[in-house]
Structures are given as structure tokens and as C-alpha cells.
Amino acid sequence: MSVTLRDVALDAGVSVRTVSNVVSGTVRVAPDTRSRVEASLQKLGYRPNVIARNLRQGRTGLIGLAFPELDVPYFAELARAIVRASREHGLTVVIEQTEGREEHERALLDGGARGTVFDGLILSSLALGADEIADLAGNLPIVMLGERAPHHRLDHVGIDNVAAARVATEHLVSLGRSRIAAIGYQHPKVNETAHLRARGYEDALADAGLPVDRSLCAYTDAYHREDGAQAIRRLLDLPSPPDAVFCFNDLLALGAMRAALAHGVRIPQDLAIVGFDDIEDGRYSTPTLTTIVPDKEQIALVAVEMLLARLSDDPSKAREHLARFELAVRESTVRRRRRRG
Amino acid sequence: MSVTLRDVALDAGVSVRTVSNVVSGTVRVAPDTRSRVEASLQKLGYRPNVIARNLRQGRTGLIGLAFPELDVPYFAELARAIVRASREHGLTVVIEQTEGREEHERALLDGGARGTVFDGLILSSLALGADEIADLAGNLPIVMLGERAPHHRLDHVGIDNVAAARVATEHLVSLGRSRIAAIGYQHPKVNETAHLRARGYEDALADAGLPVDRSLCAYTDAYHREDGAQAIRRLLDLPSPPDAVFCFNDLLALGAMRAALAHGVRIPQDLAIVGFDDIEDGRYSTPTLTTIVPDKEQIALVAVEMLLARLSDDPSKAREHLARFELAVRESTVRRRRRRG
DNA sequence: CTGAAAGCGCTAACAT
DNA sequence: ATGTTAGCGCTTTCAG
Numbered sequence: 001m002s003v004t005l006r007d008v009a010l011d012a013g014v015s016v017r018t019v020s021n022v023v024s025g026t027v028r029v030a031p032d033t034r035s036r037v038e039a040s041l042q043k044l045g046y047r048p049n050v051i052a053r054n055l056r057q058g059r060t061g062l063i064g065l066a067f068p069e070l071d072v073p074y075f076a077e078l079a080r081a082i083v084r085a086s087r088e089h090g091l092t093v094v095i096e097q098t099e100g101r102e103e104h105e106r107a108l109l110d111g112g113a114r115g116t117v118f119d120g121l122i123l124s125s126l127a128l129g130a131d132e133i134a135d136l137a138g139n140l141p142i143v144m145l146g147e148r149a150p151h152h153r154l155d156h157v158g159i160d161n162v163a164a165a166r167v168a169t170e171h172l173v174s175l176g177r178s179r180i181a182a183i184g185y186q187h188p189k190v191n192e193t194a195h196l197r198a199r200g201y202e203d204a205l206a207d208a209g210l211p212v213d214r215s216l217c218a219y220t221d222a223y224h225r226e227d228g229a230q231a232i233r234r235l236l237d238l239p240s241p242p243d244a245v246f247c248f249n250d251l252l253a254l255g256a257m258r259a260a261l262a263h264g265v266r267i268p269q270d271l272a273i274v275g276f277d278d279i280e281d282g283r284y285s286t287p288t289l290t291t292i293v294p295d296k297e298q299i300a301l302v303a304v305e306m307l308l309a310r311l312s313d314d315p316s317k318a319r320e321h322l323a324r325f326e327l328a329v330r331e332s333t334v335r336r337r338r339r340r341g
Numbered sequence: 342m343s344v345t346l347r348d349v350a351l352d353a354g355v356s357v358r359t360v361s362n363v364v365s366g367t368v369r370v371a372p373d374t375r376s377r378v379e380a381s382l383q384k385l386g387y388r389p390n391v392i393a394r395n396l397r398q399g400r401t402g403l404i405g406l407a408f409p410e411l412d413v414p415y416f417a418e419l420a421r422a423i424v425r426a427s428r429e430h431g432l433t434v435v436i437e438q439t440e441g442r443e444e445h446e447r448a449l450l451d452g453g454a455r456g457t458v459f460d461g462l463i464l465s466s467l468a469l470g471a472d473e474i475a476d477l478a479g480n481l482p483i484v485m486l487g488e489r490a491p492h493h494r495l496d497h498v499g500i501d502n503v504a505a506a507r508v509a510t511e512h513l514v515s516l517g518r519s520r521i522a523a524i525g526y527q528h529p530k531v532n533e534t535a536h537l538r539a540r541g542y543e544d545a546l547a548d549a550g551l552p553v554d555r556s557l558c559a560y561t562d563a564y565h566r567e568d569g570a571q572a573i574r575r576l577l578d579l580p581s582p583p584d585a586v587f588c589f590n591d592l593l594a595l596g597a598m599r600a601a602l603a604h605g606v607r608i609p610q611d612l613a614i615v616g617f618d619d620i621e622d623g624r625y626s627t628p629t630l631t632t633i634v635p636d637k638e639q640i641a642l643v644a645v646e647m648l649l650a651r652l653s654d655d656p657s658k659a660r661e662h663l664a665r666f667e668l669a670v671r672e673s674t675v676r677r678r679r680r681r682g
Numbered sequence: 683c684t685g686a687a688a689g690c691g692c693t694a695a696c697a698t
Numbered sequence: 699a700t701g702t703t704a705g706c707g708c709t710t711t712c713a714g
Contacts, residue, residue: 004707015685020709030683050456051401052707055392055690062435062458069421071621076417080410083438092458094403095436097424115391117403117433225625258625280412281622284566284599345691356701361693371699393691396706685714690707697702 003044012040023048063307064118066096066108068126072224073279074249075124078145081300082122089308094118102127109136116140120307126191130154141310143303146193150320155310157303157321161193164292164325165200168246168274171290171327173208175334177244177272180205181216183231183256184223184248197248197276216242220252228255236263243271244333250275250282250291257285257332272333287331295324344385353381364389404648405459407437407449409467413565414620415590416465419486422641423463430649435459443468450477457481461648467532471495482651484644487534491661496651498644498662502534505633505666506541509587509615512631512668514549516675518585518613521546522557524572524597525564525589538589538617557583561593569596577604584612585674591616591623591632598626598673613674628672636665 005023009016014037021027022037023046029037040046054060065082067075079095086093094117098104105128106112108121120141125133130151133142144156172180182201186194202212218235220227228247232255235242247253253275257267265271267287275282275291282289302321309316346364350357355378362368363378364387370378381387395401406423408416420436427434435458439445446469447453449462461482466474471492474483478495485497513521523542527535543553559576561568569588573596576583588594594616598608606612608628616623616632623630643662650657 005709006707016708017686017710018684021684024709028683033683047452048454048456049396049707050458051392051396052690053456053709055390055396055692055707056709058690060392065436070411070424071414071417071421073412073414073417076412076414079436080412080438083411083436084440087438090455093436095406095420095424095434097421097428099425111388113389114431115389115394117391225621229625254622254625258627261627280566281595284570284595286599286602286627346693347691357692358694358702359700362700365693369699374699390691393706394693396708397691397693399706683714686712688709688711690709692706693704695702695704698700 002049003046004049005046008037008040008044008046011044012037059119059311060117061090061092062094062118063091063304064094064096064108064121064123066098066105066121066123066125068098068100068124070095070097072251073281074251074277077279078124078296078300081296082304085300085304089304091304091308098126100126105133106136109133109140109142110138120311122303122307141307143307143310145299145303151318153318155306155319157299157306157323159294159299159325160322161196162200162203164276164294165197165246165248166204167200167325167327168276168292169201169204170208171329171333172244172246172272172274173204173210175244175272178210179213179216179240179242179244180210181218181235181242181245182248183218183220183228183235183245183252185217185219194248201246223249223252225251225255225258228252228257229259230255232256232259233263236260236265244273245271246274246276248276250277250279250289253289253291253332254281254285257287257289268331268333268335274333278328282330285332290330290333291328293326293328298323343390344387345390346387349378349381349385349387352385353378400460400652401458402431402433403435403459404432404645405435405437405449405462405464407439407446407462407464407466409439409441409465411436411438413592414622415592415618418620419465419637419641422637423645426641426645430645432645432649439467441467446474447477450474450481450483451479461652463644463648482648484648484651486640486644492659494659496647496660498640498647498664500635500640500666501663502537503541503544505617505635506538506587506589507545508541508666508668509617509633510542510545511549512670512674513585513587513613513615514545514551516585516613519551520554520557520581520583520585521551522559522576522583522586523589524559524561524569524576524586524593526558526560535589542587564590564593566592566596566599569593569598570600571596573597573600574604577601577606585614586612587615587617589617591618591620591630594630594632594673595622595626598628598630609672609674609676615674619669623671626673631671631674632669634667634669639664 005016005019008019021029083093122143124145134153144154188195218231275289278291278293346357346360349360362370424434463484465486475494485495529536559572616630619632619634
């Protein structure tokens with residue numbers, strides 16, 4: 001079938017050992033032997049059998065990357081950066097989609113009946129709690145992604161959600177808005193992100209001496225455009241509707257913006273909107289979306305490097321990395337002179 | 342280290358063969374033996390070593406999925422569907438990102454010095470021509486995705502681009518528009534998609550008795566929002582600007598829409614816009630985007646099934662599948678009463 | 683510097 | 699129905 005080391009060895013008149021040495025390049029080989037072997041390698045078109053190598057070495061050279069949904073722009077953008085960073089480190093990425101379902105996350109971690117194909121996992125979890133994840137993972141190195149509180153047994157990279165949410169809310173306060181709503185509340189057990197961002201929001205209101213009006217805290221089932229659209233409609237139907245809204249991610253914000261505009265609301269005059277994630281759509285929407293910009297490149301890079309460290313038996317205790325973020329002020333909160341773009 | 346078949350065999354007092362049979366479930370095993378083995382399996386927490394199994398079987402159980410960019414919404418949405426379809430067929434997906442670079446596509450196909458990890462590949466190619474791909478692939482089963490002319494040596498799934506582009510253009514004609522521009526022209530060697538969609542566009546104009554005005558055919562470097570924005574600015578600066586534009590994908594259209602609105606143009610009154618791909622953003626933009634809707638679920642499903650057929654040594658000659666498409670008419674071409682949405 | 687050979691964990695042919 | 703064992707292709711220990 002395909003060309004093996006043995007075939008090459010026979011052709012070059014050397015042992016398998018020598019061919020292996022030439023291919024791997026780790027051991028010194030006599031120049032003339034080397035060139036002879038290389039000629040045979042070339043002639044026969046040898047390609048290493050990755051599986052055999054892996055079996056011998058006990059590793060697959062693969063890392064898993066698990067997101068709830070690949071077509072959520074924030075995840076897609078992060079996936080892109082992670083795949084690129086992985087390639088630069090010689091790692092290949094197996095992609096997994098949990099659909100936010102506990103059974104799928106569980107199967108990923110414990111390998112299940114089908115076994116585990118990757119050496120380590122970068123996981124953006126929705127359904128499972130940190131303790132459960134740590135238990136299930138066993139020896140499998142894990143880097144948790146995304147927005148959750150630190151955990152003593154799991155590596156984690158994300159940003160400071162409370163601080164970021166506070167910055168977003170303070171921006172709305174600084175514009176003189178006083179009825180500032182929030183969209184994206186969820187039960188804390190279900191979604192830690194929501195909990196942290198809600199805290200930043202409420203803290204900022206408190207600091208500004210504004211009350212936290214529960215009727216302005218909109219719960220949503222999920223974080224898609226449609227959820228944002230539904231939430232804003234409910235808010236706009238209130239006796240005294242909000243004059244600003246902080247959405248816990250950009251998709252919610254874009255959905256809310258669309259629905260508000262369709263409702264005849266002017267943005268930002270009647271309603272200022274801030275999002276979170278800086279997905280590309282928000283830079284091209286009309287109006288463009290003010291949002292929290294996490295440094296995705298940095299998140300990706302650090303996640304891959306953390307995992308790499310674990311893979312080389314780094315015994316250090318769980319590490320936490322908080323990436324940079326900033327607020328990008330755009331047209332959904334501050335009216336601009338008409339410009340090209 | 343980890344628990345092997347041998348460990349389980351020892352514990353249960355049977356041979357590895359028997360344990361293997363229990364695990365795989367392909368051979369009949371006496372009920373009491375089975376339960377004894379299962380107890381040991383459970384007790385020791387056996388997990389199959391996927392690599393060893395693969396080595397023995399000569400397959401990895403992995404398929405490759407290669408896109409130029411994962412964060413382009415059309416690719417992200419397709420990736421989601423393909424990953425899901427793959428899981429349903431017991432396949433795991435290795436994701437590759439070519440960045441549209443020839444060297445990366447080439448490395449994917451010939452395995453390069455690092456060998457190939459997957460059994461087959463679903464490839465959305467940008468840089469390489471079909472002949473080259475077929476040559477490089479050798480025995481590696483390939484399913485080509487996307488928008489290119491059929492090829493006698495490669496399986497392919499996509500939609501009829503000429504027909505779809507024609508439908509899009511005819512829609513604009515039917516609205517009484519007469520200066521219909523197109524955005525997304527590229528050199529045919531660089532991008533077959535562009536070529537096919539341009540043909541559909543020009544055919545439709547010809548059928549309607551409209552001239553193909555070369556000044557209305559806008560070339561772009563790529564297919565991102567920014568390219569669409571730049572192109573529409575050039576078109577709007579013409580002595581007699583277009584009253585409609587067909588963009589060769591939705592990102593171009595969304596970029597063009599944004600720039601046109603910023604330019605003070607009313608959509609659809611002054612300028613009607615049609616896109617291509619039906620990405621989610623276009624369903625929530627303001628105005629919402631009229632577009633060609635390819636059946637992505639079907640594309641994903643057929644692609645995976647075609648590959649699966651090849652993997653089981655299906656010797657049939659190259660197959661072509663054209664998935665359904667339809668035109669979704671939205672606000673960027675037809676003004677609607679204000680609605681909740 | 684290079685050859686011989688063990689063995690990674692599993693499946694499947696062969697034997698009973 | 700189950701035990702024994704060769705061998706998938708590679709890396710690496712042990713000799714030389």
C-alpha cells in the first residue's frame with residue numbers, strides 16, 4: 001500500500017533505524033548515508049504514518065477545541081485565532097460542537113465508549129460546572145475558555161467580566177442616561193457569564209447613584225439576535241421605557257437594535273446601545289455598535305500556550321489569565337457626523 | 342498508565358480476544374462471560390486507545406474540513422452543519438484553515454513532512470485549480486465544496502451559481518431597475534465563483550435587453566465587508582450611479598449597504614441590493630437583506646455522505662450534487678410596511 | 683554511527 | 699465461544 005520506513009531502508013540498503021534517524025533529524029547521521037537515504041525517501045515518496053508514530057509516542061498531536069456553536073460569530077472569530085495559533089505550534093485541531101448540551105460536553109471529557117482522540121482540550125463550556133469538569137477530565141489537560149470565575153483546578157483564560165461590564169455601563173451613565181436597561185440576565189447556575197456581567201452592570205449603577213430597576217433587567221433564553229429582539233420589545237412596551245441598554249453580547253445588541261429601529265426608535269437619540277464581544281457585524285451595522293472589545297488574539301495565543309505547557313507535563317497549579325479589553329465607542333451611543341464608512 | 346485490554350482480561354480471567362469482542366460487540370459472547378468482562382471494564386474504567394485501534398485498522402476515523410477562513414459567516418454556518426452531520430455518522434472533524442494560501446492547501450493534500458491525519462477531506466479551495474488538487478490528492482478521498490465548475494476526477498457539492506445569479510439579477514430587473522451594478526468581479530483564474538456568478542448576472546441582463554455596462558461591474562480584492570464598502574463608493578461616485586446592485590456574496594452586500602447608507606443613499610428607494618449566501622447577519626441588518634439562500638444543511642449532509650461513500654471504497658466516478666437554492670426577498674429590495682422584527 | 687529487535691494497544695486470522 | 703498470537707509502522711533501547 002503506502003511506503004513504509006522498511007521499504008525505504010531496503011531501497012537504500014540501510015536499516016530501519018537509520019531511515020528513522022534521517023526522517024526525524026534528531027540523531028547525527030553520516031553525510032553519505034544521509035544523502036543515500038534522502039534519495040530513496042524522495043524516490044519512493046515516503047510519507048510518515050502519523051498513527052504509528054502516535055501509538056509509539058502515546059500522543060496524537062491533536063488538541064480538541066470545543067464550542068457550543070461554531071457559527072456564533074464570537075466563537076468563530078476565536079476559533080480562527082486558535083486554529084492559527086495551534087498551527088504555529090505544530091498542533092492540529094479537532095473541532096467539537098457541544099450545542100450547549102451536557103451529554104456532549106460529558107462525552108468529550110470522559111472519552112466515552114469511543115475513546116479520546118486528542119491530547120488536550122480547549123473548552124468553552126456552557127452546561128457543566130467547573131467542579132464537574134475537573135472531575136470528569138481526570139488526567140486530560142484542559143484549558144477553560146470564556147467567562148467564568150477562576151477555579152483552583154482548571155487553567156482558565158478570559159477577561160475580567162465584571163470590570164468590562166462596569167466600563168460599558170459607566171459609558172452609558174456618562175452620556176447622561178438614567179434609565180439604563182440590561183439584556184441577557186440568566187440564572188447564575190446556568191450561566192456564570194451572565195452573572196458576572198450583571199454584577200458589573202449593577203455595581204456601575206450603584207456607583208452612579210442610580211437604582212437597579214428590576215423591570216429593566218431582561219432575562220433571555222439564549223444569546224442570539226432573536227433573544228435580543230424579543231427582550232427590547234418587552235422593554236419598549238414598559239410604561240417608562242429605557243433610554244439606554246447594555247446587552248451582554250453583541251448578538252443580543254444587534255437583535256435589539258434591529259427590533260428597536262423597526263419599532264420607530266431612534267438610535268442613539270432615543271436609545272443608546274452597548275454590546276460585548278466586538279464581532280465584525282457590529283462594525284458594519286447601521287448604526288455601528290459601541291461594544292466591549294476583548295483581545296481575542298491574546299486569548300487564543302495564551303490558551304494554546306497554556307495547553308502546550310500542560311502537555312509537556314508542566315505540574316504547576318491552575319493558572320488564570322485575564323486578557324486585555326477596551327471599550328470601542330461607535331454610533332449606537334454617540335452620534336457622529338456622517339462619514340465615509 | 343492507562344487501562345488496556347490486557348489489564349481487563351487479567352482481571353476478568355479471560356483472554357484479550359474476549360474482552361475485545363465484548364467491547365466491539367461484533368461477535369457473540371456467552372452471557373455470563375460478557376457480564377463478568379463488563380464488570381471488569383467498569384471497575385477498571387477501561388477506555389479504548391483510539392490510536393492503537395486506528396493503527397491496526399489503517400484509518401484514523403477523522404475527516405478533514407478545510408476552509409479559507411473560519412470566521413467568514415458562510416463558512417462558519419457550513420462548518421457547523423458539517424460538524425453536526427459528521428458526528429451523526431461517527432466521524433470526528435479536524436479543522437484546517439488555509440487562509441486562501443496555496444502553500445497551505447498544498448500541504449493539506451500531500452501531507453507534507455508531517456503526514457496526513459485524516460482519512461478524507463472536505464475542501465473549500467481558493468488557491469488551487471481542480472486539476473492540481475486531483476493530482477496532489479492521490480488516493481486521499483476528496484469532496485470539493487463550493488462554487489466551481491464540475492470536474493471529472495473530483496466529487497463536488499454546491500449549487501448552480503449561474504442559475505442563482507441569474508435569479509438574483511432577474512429580481513432586480515423585475516423591480517424596474519435599469520442600471521444594475523454587480524460587485525465581486527475577479528479574474529476567472531483566481532476565482533471560479535466570481536466567474537460563474539458574473540455569467541448569470543450578464544445573462545440575465547442580456548435576456549432583459551439591458552446592456553452590460555462595464556463601469557458597473559466592480560472588481561474586488563476579496564469578499565469581505567470592506568471590499569463591498571469600497572466598491573459601492575466608487576459606483577456611487579459615477580456620473581450616473583446604479584439604481585440596483587447584485588453583490589456576489591452577503592458580506593459584500595452588507596458592507597455596500599453600510600457605506601451607501603452612510604453616503605445618504607436610501608435603500609431600497611434609491612438603491613436596491615441583493616446578496617448571496619443568506620448569512621444570519623443579513624436577516625437582522627437594517628434594512629434586512631434580499632439574498633440567494635443555498636440549502637446549507639443539504640450541502641453539508643451530501644458532502645459528508647459523499648465522503649463516507651469514498652471511504653468505504655466506493656469506486657464510482659466523480660459525482661456532482663447541486664443543492665437547492667431560492668431567493669429570499671427582504672427589505673433591501675422591496676419596501677415593507679413597518680413590522681415587528 | 684548504525685543494526686537488531688522490542689513493544690506501543692489493538693484487531694483478526696488461526697486454532698481449539 | 700474463546701484462547702493464542704502475528705503484526706499494523708514507528709521509535710527507541712541495547713548492542714556492536
